[in-house]
Amino acid sequence: MNAMRIDRRSFLVSTAVVSGGMALGITSAEGAPTVPWGPDMASGAEFSAWIEIAPDDTVTVRVPTPECGNGAMSQAAMNVAEELQCDWSKVQVAFASIRRDFDEKGSYQTGFLSFFSGHSTGKQRLKTTLQLGASARERLKAAAAARWQVPASEITAANSVLSHASGKKLRYGQVAAEAAKIVLPKEPALKPQGEWTLLGKKSPPKLNIPEIASGKAVYGLDVKLPGMVHAALMQCPVHGGKLKSHDASAVMKMPGVRAVVVIDPAKTPGSPVKAQSTFGFGDSLCQWGIAVIADHYWQAKKALAALPVEWDMGGGAKWQDAEAIYSAAKALRDKGPGRDLKKTGDIATATGKRIVDGDYGTPYAENAALEPLNTTALVTADSAEVWTNTQDMAQAFWVAVDETGLAPGKVNMHQTFMGGAFGRRGQGDDLRMAVAVAKAYPGKPVKVIWSREECFRQGRYRTPVFTKMHAVLDDTTGLPQAMTADIGYVGSRPGFHLPLGFSDQPYFNSGVIPNLHLTSSALPVNVLSGAFRAPCFNSHAFVLETFVDECAVAAGIDSLEYRLKLLASWDKSWSDCLKLAAEKSGWGQKLPKGEGIGIAISCWPVANVRKNGTVVAAAVRVAITPEGVLMVKQIDTAFDCGRVANPDAVRAQIEGATLFGLNVALNEELTVKDGAIVEGNFDEYPISHMADVPPINVHFGALSGHERLEIIGEAPVGPVQPALGNAIYSAIGKRLRRTPIRKADLSWS
Amino acid sequence: MSKITLRVNGKAQSVDADGDTPLLWVLRDHLGMTGTKYGCGVAQCGACTVHLNGEAVRSCQVPLDGLAGANITTIEGLAAKGGAKLQALWHELNVPQCGYCQAGMLMAAADLLKKKPKPSDADIDEAMTNICRCGTYPRVKAAIKRAAGVAA
Structure with a gap:
């Protein structure tokens, strides 16, 4: 869609006025809200799409990008406030309504697509939100100008006050109602980035923290509705299996139990109209399952545990263990070149005598967001109302339509707070199962909770990746003359076989390696895979940056110097990041035996064009006892995302994403028994605690100042993993080609 | 079913629920206090931490039937x-x-x-x-x- 056209439409249509407030956006076809609760409704009579300014100057910004912990909503509000020039202490955020977006045929989606993960500084979103603020500011000025009978150009707007040289002053809230009726002849121009006073200059904490810190924030699990009942859910332990039999009568007399319902995937009616879901429905399909509905969750959970159930595990049960799956993926890979990812030059022409080979693997891992999956749904014969913590409401809405078979206009959705996601709440299988349960118990709001064990065993896991690398080094320079890579992906869904962090990286795009052949194959299995913070990148970065380290060792060149040589012709910021992280880590110092520093660099989301994505270099320092006890002593990261909009928010994301990646490399692995996932809780799937966390130093000195404000939440998950492995090699000479590292023997003498 | 009276954030509350119901679910489902979170149910994650008679405990491990007269502080009362x-x-x-x-x-x-x-x-x-x-x-x-x- 042409963004300019949509911008005009959004900005130029005058709006109704609510309670003396100013509403900017387009008029809603909807009347008053139909439910008494919901964070996507700022008041009992909402009309505006984007911004509302109340008589007391409160500015409400409605944001379609949900908050998953990365500050996406606060960032959108910050963008608006930059141009609105309002008092930041009077700004609040609310969730945008997807139903309203549907009714108004795209108030939010276009130009501000409700794609998950908070790209609030993405080029188009930034422009859109800045323009919304600028437009509101100029309409406020025009309203004051009309009152005072002076030209609008003589009015200044700052800190929620309009001022004129004559000494006249008005607060924004005092003229908001009049301003809302004003149609500007043309949209105001945006400030140049250099004149920003809020973005990049200040670091306000996330707006929702007081609610979080007081326990008032309403997460999906916290939804309360009159007459609400609770459901505990169990799906077939082997993905793709079926329910064979059950005996509901065994639990119906247990306290509070109201019903036992069976979920049969064949009973999904499908959307009655062409769906406009973000990702399609292939990764959200119903699984066979059974649920107990009771007055309270504890009653439902106990009854489910007592319910006699027999499953037909299906074809997936043939996988005796995870290693059987991984061996099959490797065997498929070994059958010869699969899909070509990249082919340059002729690898047969390489003549160097030094050959480097490595075979790497990363296993299944679970997103393990701390809020278990859940959704509350109220389904009747001709309506549905859903409260959910989705990463992508456009996906969630259409999944609900698809699972109820109702017309989109009959389905209402409400976004809640979200207790983490990391990719798990994007596709909507969680809410589809909940809607399926609620559909079987119509007329009552049903809160469907996946237990922690159900979350672990019914995940949409990180794609396991097994990659064989081969390089021929130039006899003179030591750099690769030729490199081949054969990637074996595990999983049936091509959408989760992304080459990001691999074939897009500059080593394969700058021309520095003249002969390349990168291929991939995929093994279909029953175990379901999905998005996991920086999908596939989090595995590929480990492989590629460990292999580069091995090439450096084979070439006899310091691994920092080696990377600088390989990246010499690419954006300077890559070298700047490497040098800064290395310098701060103490690179080059003589270290005691058993200590080492490793370094790595990678870029997300797309690195094959220059000045794109977020580049992160990580330097990890470790100490290992002769008995093999590993201690991560310090992590230094340097990054380039162009510019930053909120420095402290960026720092927080880098800290958190670095720890996430560190845990993935150190600890995370799911295993399989007869086709089913074994691990069920955190006692079997360790997550770092406070005591495990090293100092993480985030260095801003490699920022290029390029005009992009790239996303920051994914990129740091990658490089910390190979940097850790490279540090271990440096410390004790053991090369780790498979995660998790906690399973490796690190003893030395 | 047990009928138990306990004090939550200084206020006496009478709860009529199955005696083995963990304090976590008593707070959340019976008393409507959802600030205390369910994360794992097995005392691993600590999201359900409350103060029981002045001591931090994982409320997913504390059954209702031992709580008569107990003093509970939750995040709402912190x-x-x-x-x-x-x-x-x-x-x-x-x-x-x-x-x-x-x-x-x-x-x-x-x-x-x-x-x-x-x-x-x-x-x-x-x-x-x-x-x-x-x-x-x-x-x-x-x-x-x-x-x-x-x-x-």
């Missing part, structure tokens, strides 16, 4: 029990990301500071065993130190 400063620092230092674990973190931190007003790093590491998947540990630690007035 400010009134001297936790307002911690909560303000959580805001000021931009501690939470998704925030789901933070009620438990705050309850554990308040318990630590009551027992050790000037905790060392080792004290903090030992006491704060809650899981945060977002990785807010450095900021949780910084906020505790700031509250205690010890050097960062």
